[in-house]
Amino acid sequence: MADAPAAEKQQKAIVPFLKIPANPAEKPYLQGSRCKKCGATYLGSRMACSKCFSTDAMDDVKLSDRGELHVFSIVHQSVPGVPTPYVAAIVDLPEGVSVRCNISGVEPDPKNLKFGMPVQFVAEKIRTDREGNDVIAFSFKPV
Amino acid sequence: MRDVAVIGVAMIKFGRYPEKTVPELAAQAAILALKDAGIEMNQVELVASGNLYQSNAMVGQRILQIIGQTGVPVINVANACATGSTAFREAYMSVASGAYDVAMAIGSEQMGKMGLLGGGAGGGDPAYSTEGVLGSGLMPAVFGMAGVEHMRKYGTTLEQFARVSVKNHKHSMHNPYSQYQTEVGLEEVLNARMVGWPNTLYMCCPTGDGAAAAIVCSMEKARQFTTKPIRVAASVLTSDPWTQRDLTMPDINTLTRNAAKEAYEKAGIGPQDINLIELHDCFATAELLHYENLGICAEGEAGRMIDEGVTAIGGKVPVNASGGLLSKGHPLGATGVANVCEVVWHLRGEAGNRQVEGAKVGLAHVIGLGSACTIQVLEKV
Ligand SMILES: [Zn+2]
Numbered sequence: 001m002a003d004a005p006a007a008e009k010q011q012k013a014i015v016p017f018l019k020i021p022a023n024p025a026e027k028p029y030l031q032g033s034r035c036k037k038c039g040a041t042y043l044g045s046r047m048a049c050s051k052c053f054s055t056d057a058m059d060d061v062k063l064s065d066r067g068e069l070h071v072f073s074i075v076h077q078s079v080p081g082v083p084t085p086y087v088a089a090i091v092d093l094p095e096g097v098s099v100r101c102n103i104s105g106v107e108p109d110p111k112n113l114k115f116g117m118p119v120q121f122v123a124e125k126i127r128t129d130r131e132g133n134d135v136i137a138f139s140f141k142p143v
Numbered sequence: 144m145r146d147v148a149v150i151g152v153a154m155i156k157f158g159r160y161p162e163k164t165v166p167e168l169a170a171q172a173a174i175l176a177l178k179d180a181g182i183e184m185n186q187v188e189l190v191a192s193g194n195l196y197q198s199n200a201m202v203g204q205r206i207l208q209i210i211g212q213t214g215v216p217v218i219n220v221a222n223a224c225a226t227g228s229t230a231f232r233e234a235y236m237s238v239a240s241g242a243y244d245v246a247m248a249i250g251s252e253q254m255g256k257m258g259l260l261g262g263g264a265g266g267g268d269p270a271y272s273t274e275g276v277l278g279s280g281l282m283p284a285v286f287g288m289a290g291v292e293h294m295r296k297y298g299t300t301l302e303q304f305a306r307v308s309v310k311n312h313k314h315s316m317h318n319p320y321s322q323y324q325t326e327v328g329l330e331e332v333l334n335a336r337m338v339g340w341p342n343t344l345y346m347c348c349p350t351g352d353g354a355a356a357a358i359v360c361s362m363e364k365a366r367q368f369t370t371k372p373i374r375v376a377a378s379v380l381t382s383d384p385w386t387q388r389d390l391t392m393p394d395i396n397t398l399t400r401n402a403a404k405e406a407y408e409k410a411g412i413g414p415q416d417i418n419l420i421e422l423h424d425c426f427a428t429a430e431l432l433h434y435e436n437l438g439i440c441a442e443g444e445a446g447r448m449i450d451e452g453v454t455a456i457g458g459k460v461p462v463n464a465s466g467g468l469l470s471k472g473h474p475l476g477a478t479g480v481a482n483v484c485e486v487v488w489h490l491r492g493e494a495g496n497r498q499v500e501g502a503k504v505g506l507a508h509v510i511g512l513g514s515a516c517t518i519q520v521l522e523k524v
Binding site: 050051073076079084085086090092096097099101115130137 | 268269270271272273274275276277278279280281283284285287288291292295336337338339340341385387388390391392
């Protein structure tokens with residue numbers, strides 16, 4: 001049996017709610033879903049609403065690329081292979097969704113971070129997977 | 144539901160026991176609890192065994208294979224850090240319901256050196272691991288951020304969080320069951336190696352092994368076995384309700400508040416009636432949040448409360464007289480049962496040099512992330 005032709009290298013998102021449009025002119029974004037009944041908004045797709053228990057299909061929402069820093073920690077001790085220190089944070093988006101992310105573009109020092117500071121979504125390649133695909137992740141950086 | 148009493152408790156000193164198996168550790172605690180209650184294994188009608196890391200390995204039955212194969216129902220419980228306290232509640236429920244008269248909860252864990260970091264890549268391609276890329280799911284950071292949220296809301300300071308560690312380590316000096324019995328000063332805590340800001344090394348609970356057991360009995364029958372029955376005034380378990388950020392940033396507050404409300408209602412008391420509390424100080428940042436969650440101070444007052452020594456032994460509401468998880472250690476399955484032991488000892492007046500004088504009502508609280516919260520209210524009768 002002949003070898004299968006090498007698959008074309010792809011860009012793959014690190015998590016399903018990070019969407020990478022096929023058209024390279026369009027930027028990656030975070031996808032959410034909103035409950036038609038109560039308006040609760042979630043990261044990614046949902047089978048049901050855990051706030052109001054509705055099982056109706058939700059509305060797809062393209063989440064904003066601007067948010068604000070809710071809280072953060074600076075991780076100095078991590079699992080093997082993960083470089084430290086890094087700023088781990090929770091960013092609130094205007095749609096009422098919170099995102100767990102790194103804050104990039106600043107030295108990991110509490111004095112560089114302010115509660116409520118505006119932050120900008122950034123998507124970039126961080127690694128190559130076993131099959132040679134680009135792994136795309138995101139972070140938020142101070143504006 | 145009928146009245147239930149704790150008639151026997153025991154724990155082994157938390158620490159490292161690499162030469163023992165989990166059932167062996169648990170069996171030691173169970174035998175001591177049976178002795179404390181003055182009963183034999185064949186009087187126990189149900190066993191609830193809490194263990195997390197071997198939750199697929201029938202730990203409860205393996206304990207009975209050591210201490211007595213009586214053939215009674217055995218329930219193996221796993222509920223994150225609330226594993227032991229959930230096992231205690233299962234034992235309580237089995238007696239409160241009237242189905243059984245005597246039940247035993249046994250909590251055990253062998254943590255090895257794995258620590259509370261948790262997380263990691265899992266099975267798939269490590270290129271898709273999110274730790275350190277999409278923030279952190281590691282416990283020091285998760286509980287760090289919970290504390291930082293309090294800092295943001297109320298201006299709570301690093302010193303106030305660090306003082307929790309100073310207080311609990313001071314308490315541990317008098318607890319022979321504590322993994323560490325070492326005093327630390329404020330500067331030492333603040334200047335220790337940073338793990339997950341704002342939690343330094345001394346603000347994180349140590350890793351270790353341990354076991355604890357508690358025997359509950361219908362209040363009717365309790366006096367046959369003991370002159371000092373301790374009434375379970377409430378045993379409550381909650382899970383995390385929907386709140387705005389919970390799915391992204393585990394909300395450790397709301398489910399504790401829900402549990403506290405239900406516990407106080409069931410016990411017919413208020414937070415002002417509590418004489419001592421063992422609460423879930425897995426990280427120093429967590430303890431202050433729970434002062435408010437349990438209603439022992441007003442919103443935003445937790446920092447002041449630690450500054451004024453209200454929660455130190457000798458203060459109005461001593462918290463973590465045992466030394467807390469910060470000193471005692473946190474072998475997940477054992478923790479919630481050990482908390483019950485500590486409160487029972489104080490209510491019986493058997494807590495030695497750390498005794499909270501005149502304690503009549505005590506509360507034991509545990510949080511398991513993901514999330515579960517248990518509260519047991521215990522009362523001297
Ligand atoms: Zn809904």
